[in-house]
Amino acid sequence: xxxxxxxxxxxxxxxxxxxxxxxxxxxxxxxYLFWYVQYPNRGLQFLLKYITGDNxxxxxxxxxxxxxxxxxxFHLKKPSALVSDSALYFCAVRDIGYGQNFVxxxxxxxxxxx
Amino acid sequence: ETGVTQTPRHLVMGMTNKxxxxxxxxxxxxxxxxxxxxxKKPLELxxxxxxxxxxxxxxxxxxxxxxxxxSSHLFLHLHTLQPEDSALYLCASSQGRTGRTEAFFGxxxxxxxx
Numbered sequence: 493x494x495x496x497x498x499x500x501x502x503x504x505x506x507x508x509x510x511x512x513x514x515x516x517x518x519x520x521x522x523x524y525l526f527w528y529v530q531y532p533n534r535g536l537q538f539l540l541k542y543i544t545g546d547n548x549x550x551x552x553x554x555x556x557x558x559x560x561x562x563x564x565x566f567h568l569k570k571p572s573a574l575v576s577d578s579a580l581y582f583c584a585v586r587d588i589g590y591g592q593n594f595v596x597x598x599x600x601x602x603x604x605x606x
Numbered sequence: 607e608t609g610v611t612q613t614p615r616h617l618v619m620g621m622t623n624k625x626x627x628x629x630x631x632x633x634x635x636x637x638x639x640x641x642x643x644x645x646k647k648p649l650e651l652x653x654x655x656x657x658x659x660x661x662x663x664x665x666x667x668x669x670x671x672x673x674x675x676x677s678s679h680l681f682l683h684l685h686t687l688q689p690e691d692s693a694l695y696l697c698a699s700s701q702g703r704t705g706r707t708e709a710f711f712g713x714x715x716x717x718x719x720x
Binding site for chain 2: 524526528533534536537538543561568586587588593594595596597598599
């Protein structure tokens with residue numbers, strides 16, 4: 493079975509500082525990994541994905557993520573945080589078996605303080 | 607706007623009522639999903655439809671009944687719900703069976719059972 497862990501429930505960072513939101517995964521085959529963001533009472537918005545190729549993936553709104561196969565991690569990063577980045581962030585892995593399900597982590601709440 | 611539209615955005619229903627949630631996607635995707643998001647809980651997959659065939663039912667109580675009449679529409683029929691069913695219900699769609707594509711989410715329906 494595939495699974496995703498986000499070890500931090502909450503991450504606080506000062507505006508202008510770099511941010512990291514952590515994600516580790518467990519899969520049996522090739523990992524297809526995704527990051528989503530959710531603002532209050534809204535659906536999830538896609539940020540970026542890793543399928544194959546370069547380990548550093550760039551996405552929307554200045555976010556990037558680093559895939560590390562040996563550590564089975566896919567941490568989300570941004571060089572300079574904005575207050576508007578405050579939201580709930582989900583890491584996900586796609587189950588490419590029957591059903592094509594996305595397996596989500598529990599989410600990490602990011603607060604960027606002015 | 608992600609191309610996935612859910613209606614209604616908010617719904618209050620009594621435990622004896624029957625109601626339906628609607629999801630529509632205009633992205634040409636061939637898979638559609640229902641997720642439940644409760645406070646303090648991870649996203650829970652409820653149902654997956656691929657090419658209009660239900661391919662996964664994640665041990666969901668029978669008071670929830672999905673329907674997928676065509677590849678663009680997905681319904682969730684609700685009857686005799688319980689207060690613990692109050693949650694944000696999210697619809698999503700995706701394309702392809704290779705696992706490489708991301709899911710697009712609707713804005714969600716906030717359901718309150720009284």
